[in-house]
Each structure stands twice: as structure tokens, then as C-alpha cells.
Amino acid sequence: MFVDSHCHINFEGLADRLPDVLDKMREHAVTHALCVSVDLETLPSVLAIAEQHENVYASVGVHPDHEDMREPSVAELVELAAHPKVCAIGETGLDYYRLEGRSIADMEWQRERFRTHIRAAHATGKPLIIHTRSSSEDTLRIMEEERASVPGGVMHCFTEPWHVAQAALAQGFHISLSGIVTFKKATDVQDVARRMPLDRLLIETDSPYLAPVPYRGKPNEPAYVSYVGRFIAQLREETDEAVAQATTDNFFRLFKIARPAASA
Ligand SMILES: [Zn+2]
Numbered sequence: 001m002f003v004d005s006h007c008h009i010n011f012e013g014l015a016d017r018l019p020d021v022l023d024k025m026r027e028h029a030v031t032h033a034l035c036v037s038v039d040l041e042t043l044p045s046v047l048a049i050a051e052q053h054e055n056v057y058a059s060v061g062v063h064p065d066h067e068d069m070r071e072p073s074v075a076e077l078v079e080l081a082a083h084p085k086v087c088a089i090g091e092t093g094l095d096y097y098r099l100e101g102r103s104i105a106d107m108e109w110q111r112e113r114f115r116t117h118i119r120a121a122h123a124t125g126k127p128l129i130i131h132t133r134s135s136s137e138d139t140l141r142i143m144e145e146e147r148a149s150v151p152g153g154v155m156h157c158f159t160e161p162w163h164v165a166q167a168a169l170a171q172g173f174h175i176s177l178s179g180i181v182t183f184k185k186a187t188d189v190q191d192v193a194r195r196m197p198l199d200r201l202l203i204e205t206d207s208p209y210l211a212p213v214p215y216r217g218k219p220n221e222p223a224y225v226s227y228v229g230r231f232i233a234q235l236r237e238e239t240d241e242a243v244a245q246a247t248t249d250n251f252f253r254l255f256k257i258a259r260p261a262a263s264a
């Protein structure tokens with residue numbers, strides 16, 4: 001059995017066919033999914049899915065790319081995270097990929113927002129879901145300055161080279177790999193997949209984006225995390241079961257979710 005540690009099934013294309021999405025998870029032995037929040041405006045749709053489905057969990061946070069959305073305060077994140085299905089703070093982090101003519105110095109608002117999330121994680125004791133793109137140095141520096149190692153968490157959809165993974169692991173973080181690992185040219189990600197200590201590895205879809213081979217370019221969905229897990233097992237020359245078991249155990253431990261008796 002596999003678990004999808006990061007998806008957006010409240011987004012268009014998945015939310016409108018949710019019963020089918022959940023059926024397909026079952027068919028592919030994907031037992032649980034974490035539906036990750038990207039802003040406060042759409043948070044109610046994330047929470048509604050988690051409330052209606054026992055095997056779907058939620059997070060609370062505002063994505064670094066969601067620029068013109070309501071800015072959360074620490075107190076607001078803490079209050080929202082008290083929801084019984086909310087098991088993480090995020091996704092948060094830094095993204096310098098689309099600067100659109102601005103300098104990195106201009107992105108102070110993103111760094112402040114990131115600090116706000118880390119402080120909320122401290123206050124709630126819930127782990128962080130961190131997004132980093134073209135910004136690994138600043139991401140790791142702020143994690144260190146804000147002592148993100150204490151609540152801990154996961155670097156999601158990881159695409160950085162191994163030395164960045166090592167720095168995140170040194171701060172006690174987990175690394176989550178998406179369908180990108182199955183892409184032919186993703187040699188950095190494949191290298192990380194081979195070297196990762198199995199007890200810190202998570203897998204995800206980030207659906208509806210980034211469908212793994214053989215669905216590359218098509219809409220993605222949580223069921224396909226099974227392809228991510230199997231591909232990693234092949235790379236590591238381990239059994240599918242070993243990777244499934246470890247990534248599932250890591251998921252329940254990191255997000256402090258009580259395991260259902262049937263999957264224990
Ligand atoms: Zn992300």
C-alpha cells in the first residue's frame with residue numbers, strides 16, 4: 001500500500017470527479033492522501049474534502065507563489081490548524097523561479113510569509129510542508145534561523161541536488177519525491193532517490209500536476225503515486241513492498257496520524 005503525501009484534489013479536474021479519484025486510489029492500493037492548502041481563500045474546499053473522507057487529511061498554509069492572496073498571521077494559522085483533520089502547516093517556503101523582473105531582494109514578503117508559517121508550526125507542534133524552487137540557500141538559511149528542525153517536516157516535490165537534501169536531512173527534515181523522479185532527464189532527483197535514507201523518504205503526486213511516466217503530460221491523481229513508489233524501488237534495487245512500507249510508516253509518523261487498524 002502507498003500513501004500520497006501531497007496532492008491538491010480540491011483543484012479543478014479532480015474535485016469535480018472526486019468519487020472516481022477515491023475509487024482509483026483504492027484500485028491502486030493508495031490508502032491515504034494529504035490534501036495540501038495553497039491559500040486561505042480555497043482552504044474551505046480542502047477542509048470539506050478532509051471532513052467528508054476519513055482517509056484524506058489536510059494542511060493549512062499560503063503558497064509562496066500565491067502572491068495576491070490574504071496574508072496569514074501566526075495566530076490565524078494556529079487557529080485554523082486546530083481543525084481535527086489538519087496535520088501540517090503549509091505549503092510554505094520560497095520560490096524565486098518567477099521573479100518577473102524583480103530582484104531576490106524584492107522578495108522579502110515571501111521570506112516573511114515563510115517565517116510566519118515556521119512560527120505557526122512551532123506554536124502548534126505540527127510539521128511543515130516546504131516548497132523550494134530556485135531558492136534552496138535562502139530556504140535552508142531561514143529554516144535554520146527559525147529553528148524549523150523543532151517542528152520538523154518535509155521538503156516536498158524535491159528537485160534539488162543531493163547536497164541540498166543532505167542539508168535538509170541534517171535539520172531533521174524528510175524529503176518527498178514526486179513523479180518528476182520518473183522523468184528521463186531528472187538525474188539529480190534520481191540520484192537523491194538512490195541515496196536517501198529510507199526512513200526519511202516520502203512520496204507524493206502534487207496532483208493535478210506532474211503525472212509520472214507512463215502518464216506524463218496527462219492530468220495527475222493520487223492513484224499514480226504507486227508509479228512513483230515503484231519507480232523508486234527499481235532505482236534503489238529494493239522491493240516495491242519495502243518502499244511502500246517505509247514511505248507509509250514515515251507518513252503516519254511525521255504527520256502524527258493514528259494508523260487505522262487494518263493498515264497497521
Ligand atoms: Zn509546491
Ligand SMILES: [Zn+2]
Pocket residue numbers: 006007008036091206
Ligand atoms: Zn503542492
